Amino acid sequence: MKVMCDTNIYISSIRNGDHADILQRRGTVKYMGATVLMELWAGAKTREAKRFLGRHLNAYTRSDRIVALTSKHCETIGRILADLPENYKTVIQKASFINDLRIAFEAVSIGAVFYTEDSEHFRIISRRTPLLKLVIVHPTK
Numbered sequence: 841m842k843v844m845c846d847t848n849i850y851i852s853s854i855r856n857g858d859h860a861d862i863l864q865r866r867g868t869v870k871y872m873g874a875t876v877l878m879e880l881w882a883g884a885k886t887r888e889a890k891r892f893l894g895r896h897l898n899a900y901t902r903s904d905r906i907v908a909l910t911s912k913h914c915e916t917i918g919r920i921l922a923d924l925p926e927n928y929k930t931v932i933q934k935a936s937f938i939n940d941l942r943i944a945f946e947a948v949s950i951g952a953v954f955y956t957e958d959s960e961h962f963r964i965i966s967r968r969t970p971l972l973k974l975v976i977v978h979p980t981k
Contacts, residue, residue, distance in 0.1 A: 843868045844907070844947040846940075846956035847879040849977070854892065858980045862955050872900040873946035874908040875939050907946040917941045920968050928964065937961055944972050 845862065852858035863870070877897065884890045900906050909917075920941065924932055931937050940961040947954035953973045956962050966974045 841868050842871060842950055842952035844871050844873055844943075844950075844952040844954050845876070846943060846954070846958060846962075847876045847883075848957040849955050850876070850880060851883070852957065852979050856979065859955070859977065862977070869905070870900070871905045871907050871950060871952055872897070873943045874906055875942040875946060877906060879939060907950055907952075909942060909945055909949070913942075913945045913949060917945060920965075923968075924964075931961070931964065937964075941965055944969055948972050 843862070843865070845859075849859050849862060853860065853863055877900070880893055880897065881890075884893050917938075921932055921938070940958065944954065944962065944965045948969060948971045951971075951973070953975060954962075955975045955977055957977060957979065959976045962972075962974055962976065966972050
């Protein structure tokens, strides 16, 4: 089974040791969205954080398990954003929502089960992306 995780899953794992059951589950093949990779590196402000990411994310790169969007995915994301009702205006103006749409489509593009702690954004996204195999989890600590 293919699995992808949201940025918040990795951050909770790094900070608190949460979600080891997801990240170390046997019988799954883990992939990483290029957008998650970008967000993790953008948040790495210390030398220790950069070293940690270099060591742990290198496995995804070496095994060619970084998933990027195609132009067709970007077009579909644009159409979803254009069609969202006016009451979502404040949500869709945030870069984090647009990144979450990108991450969702990266997971859909390979048929992966997608884990996140972000119920707000991904409930909106899953209503418009029926192929998204969404699992919302909570921090364990």
